[in-house]
Amino acid sequence: MPSFRAPRGTYDILPEEQPYWMFALKTAAETAALFGYGRIDTPMFEPTDLFERGVGDATDIVQKEMYTFEDHGGDSMTLRPEGTAGVCRAYIEHGLHNQPQPVRMYYASNFFRYERPQAGRFRQFAQFGVEAIGDGSPNVDVEVIELGWSFIRALGITGTQLRINSIGDAECRPAYLDALRAYYRGHIDEVCDDDRQRLERAPLRLLDCKKRQCQAIGNAAPKSTDYLCEDCEQHWASVTALLGGLKETYPDLDYYVDHRLVRGLDYYTRTVFEIEPENAAGQSTLLGGGRYDGLIEEIGGQSTPGIGYASGLDRIIAEIKAQETYEVSDAGPDAVIVHLGEAAGLRASALAAGLRAEGLSVLTAPAGRSMRAQMRYSNSLNARYALIIGDREIESGEGALRPLQSNDDQVGVSLSVEALSRAVRGD
Numbered sequence: 388m389p390s391f392r393a394p395r396g397t398y399d400i401l402p403e404e405q406p407y408w409m410f411a412l413k414t415a416a417e418t419a420a421l422f423g424y425g426r427i428d429t430p431m432f433e434p435t436d437l438f439e440r441g442v443g444d445a446t447d448i449v450q451k452e453m454y455t456f457e458d459h460g461g462d463s464m465t466l467r468p469e470g471t472a473g474v475c476r477a478y479i480e481h482g483l484h485n486q487p488q489p490v491r492m493y494y495a496s497n498f499f500r501y502e503r504p505q506a507g508r509f510r511q512f513a514q515f516g517v518e519a520i521g522d523g524s525p526n527v528d529v530e531v532i533e534l535g536w537s538f539i540r541a542l543g544i545t546g547t548q549l550r551i552n553s554i555g556d557a558e559c560r561p562a563y564l565d566a567l568r569a570y571y572r573g574h575i576d577e578v579c580d581d582d583r584q585r586l587e588r589a590p591l592r593l594l595d596c597k598k599r600q601c602q603a604i605g606n607a608a609p610k611s612t613d614y615l616c617e618d619c620e621q622h623w624a625s626v627t628a629l630l631g632g633l634k635e636t637y638p639d640l641d642y643y644v645d646h647r648l649v650r651g652l653d654y655y656t657r658t659v660f661e662i663e664p665e666n667a668a669g670q671s672t673l674l675g676g677g678r679y680d681g682l683i684e685e686i687g688g689q690s691t692p693g694i695g696y697a698s699g700l701d702r703i704i705a706e707i708k709a710q711e712t713y714e715v716s717d718a719g720p721d722a723v724i725v726h727l728g729e730a731a732g733l734r735a736s737a738l739a740a741g742l743r744a745e746g747l748s749v750l751t752a753p754a755g756r757s758m759r760a761q762m763r764y765s766n767s768l769n770a771r772y773a774l775i776i777g778d779r780e781i782e783s784g785e786g787a788l789r790p791l792q793s794n795d796d797q798v799g800v801s802l803s804v805e806a807l808s809r810a811v812r813g814d
């Protein structure tokens with residue numbers, strides 16, 4: 388047993404895993420660029436109040452999942468548990484409302500929540516997220532949903548479905564929450580303990596309770612879309628109509644209205660959505676988000692609408708692997724220099740430096756080992772060539788360049804960076 392291990396709920400990303408991450412991040416950046424979203428980076432920690440007010444006091448995140456600490460100046464800070472609050476804080480702080488609206492931004496970063504570790508859930512996790520702030524029109528809702536869908540498709544992931552709902556706004560939601568509370572009070576003996584405890588403070592959360600005994604009760608609960616005010620109703624009708632238009636480009640973009648979809652954060656208004664694999668079970672959501680028209684005002688800005696989503700990259704990468712949409716290249720370095728003797732060792736270092744400066748990937752085999760061991764090393768790295776130099780080669784000024792990926796014969800090549808560079812490149 389090693390003395391130290393990565394903290395529970397965290398993971399290392401070893402070099403062989405990195406290509407998947409680079410593929411996902413590159414695809415995220417390219418997709419965001421297609422839609423005109425510019426990258427934003429915000430601090431890993433923010434004042435605790437920002438999340439208490441932005442994410443919501445009543446949420447599980449704020450109540451029990453935040454990494455909160457007092458810094459040496461006595462201020463309460465929190466490792467960010469999600470991305471939207473920080474981006475909205477930056478929008479206000481930098482006066483981005485003076486730019487053309489909406490301001491379109493994306494991020495790809497790490498977030499922190501003290502969650503019970505389980506499959507697909509981590510205490511430090513990576514998300515790619517987008518935010519479109521300053522335009523409340525339904526077109527932007529559908530733009531953000533399209534951005535999510537095309538991100539998934541650009542990764543090669545298929546067989547997904549879009550779930551969508553409208554949870555109303557400050558005007559119409561209170562009446563809906565009353566109806567929901569009244570309904571659940573009538574079923575108080577049938578729901579789980581968690582639900583009984585959160586019924587009064589967070590009634591929406593009962594709808595997405597995953598416990599079996601609560602499913603049927605949730606299915607029969609009042610639907611938020613039946614309680615929308617006129618403005619929300621119109622917005623909702625436009626969103627679904629615009630989504631229909633996306634089918635010209637994405638014939639498989641079937642959405643279904645899931646009245647139990649509410650999302651876990653207090654700040655959502657009107658449209659909420661999730662994309663998940665079909666036949667998904669448990670923690671499989673690839674991407675989820677919604678509109679948050681009250682958030683900017685809640686944290687001290689002018690009343691400004693916004694909408695966004697976040698996509699858990701851990702789950703995205705699990706899905707890329709499950710669907711085998713990305714093949715990691717097994718190409719090794721261009722050459723490994725196998726060197727025998729002191730003089731050859733010195734020459735090997737100098738040549739490797741020269742060839743790397745020419746843009747070739749070149750390593751030297753471990754010094755002081757037998758030729759056979761150094762060749763085994765070169766093969767294990769999957770190098771294209773082994774360049775073999777010993778005392779005799781130093782004397783003659785010509786090394787042996789042996790192809791490792793073909794049956795071609797080895798050739799003698801002058802021990803200069805120029806000649807070797809040409810030979811390795813195949814010029």
Ligand SMILES: [Zn+2]
Nearest residue numbers: 579582596601
């Ligand atoms: Zn429950």
Ligand SMILES: [Zn+2]
Nearest residue numbers: 556559616619
């Ligand atoms: Zn409304």
